[in-house]
Structure formats: C-alpha cells, structure tokens
C-alpha cells in the first residue's frame with residue numbers, strides 16, 4: 001500500500017472504536033508528518049471491511065463495552081492485519097482498542113473474551129468504580145515529555161514480561177496495576193488515554209511516525225500544541241495531580 005513518498009495511516013473501524021475524538025489521532029499524525037514535508041493519506045476502514053495488511057500506521061480508538069465486543073469479533077477475522085501487528089507494524093491502540101490487542105479481556109458480563117493476542121497484556125476489570133478524569137504519567141522513555149490524557153474506563157491492564165509500560169502514573173489510574181500506564185511492544189503503543197492522546201503528546205506521535213518512516217524526524221515544536229500542553233498540565237495541577245511528581249525525592 002505504501003508509495004515511496006506517502007505514509008498510509010489507517011483508522012480501523014472508527015464508527016465502533018472512536019470514543020472521545022480518538023480519530024483526531026489521525027489528524028495529529030498527518031499534521032506532524034506534513035509539517036516535516038511527508039505526504040500522508042488517512043484511510044478510514046469501516047466496520048467489517050477488510051483491514052489492509054500493509055498500512056504504515058494503524059489507529060484503534062476507544063469504544064463502549066457493546067461496540068467493543070462487536071469490533072473484537074470482526075477483527076478476529078482480520079488475519080492479515082493481526083499478522084502485520086505481530087510482525088512489527090506501527091499501531092496506536094486506545095482504551096477499548098488496547099484491550100482488544102491483549103491476550104484476553106473481561107467484558108461487562110464478567111466473561112473473558114479472547115483478545116487478538118498481539119500484546120503480552122491481560123485486561124480484567126478495575127475493582128471499584130470507573131476510572132474517569134485527567135491522567136499524568138512520567139514516561140519511561142526519557143526522550144518523551146510528560147504524558148497527559150483523559151481516561152474513562154472500567155478495564156485494567158496487567159503486563160507480562162514482553163510488554164513495557166509507557167509511563168508511571170502520578171495522577172489518575174491508567175492500567176490500575178503497578179502504578180503504570182499503557183504498554184509498548186513491537187511497533188504497538190497501547191494506552192488508556194484519550195485526548196486525543198497524540199494531539200496532547202507530540203512525542204508519542206513522532207515515535208509512531210519515526211517507526212513508520214524508519215528514520216528520525218527533525219524536531220518541530222507546534223506552538224498550539226505547547227499551549228494545549230501547558231493548559232492541560234495547569235488543569236492537572238489545579239486538581240492536585242502533579243503534587244506527587246513535584247515532591248522532592250526522599
């Protein structure tokens with residue numbers, strides 16, 4: 001599918017997996033790639049349509065419990081797509097999308113459903129009420145700035161040894177285990193964060209673009225994104241979410 005000078009970004013089933021503006025992740029990727037002189041095509045693959053095997057970046061967003069179950073059944077038939085992810089294709093999977101790429105996830109009925117088995121992650125249910133609100137996480141990759149986003153989920157995520165978390169949660173819930181948020185394995189970034197997360201975290205967007213291009217991108221600071229990040233971090237600070245982050249080390 002790739003032409004030498006265009007990146008193909010595929011939105012997978014956005015009518016089922018597109019909560020909280022997650023399809024804006026495609027816009028953020030296209031914006032940042034075009035600013036560096038790359039051509040981008042954003043392709044929308046509707047529910048049940050074949051997911052192409054050779055996209056440069058796949059995007060799966062969040063979904064309500066019912067639409068997530070439908071998406072899971074349809075994606076289980078998309079063998080070429082799953083093979084592409086297992087072979088290292090670049091992908092961002094948000095919330096329901098993250099859970100669908102796991103080994104298995106628990107539905108609202110308490111039943112465990114098979115995931116697509118791409119990530120070494122098991123998703124159960126958070127023991128208490130839904131995790132809802134702003135999240136701030138310190139990334140484990142020290143080239144990235146603070147990770148921020150918005151979460152609204154009942155599922156959790158327990159990582160096995162082949163997946164590494166994206167960051168340590170300082171405010172909010174994230175995976176609900178080991179104080180971590182998200183997972184990274186092969187070319188996949190999984191996260192509980194909406195926002196859209198790539199608009200709020202340009203380092204994550206550039207990480208995906210660089211994976212797809214196979215070469216580093218030049219630095220590029222978008223003043224609008226910097227304003228958004230400052231505003232969101234101030235909002236997190238007002239809610240006391242940065243307090244632990246700013247505490248001096250004991």
Ligand code: GLN
Pocket residue numbers: 019061062063064065068094095096097152153154155156
């Ligand atoms: N329905 C799933 C959950 O509650 C995913 C929610 C979402 O994608 N925001 O965990």
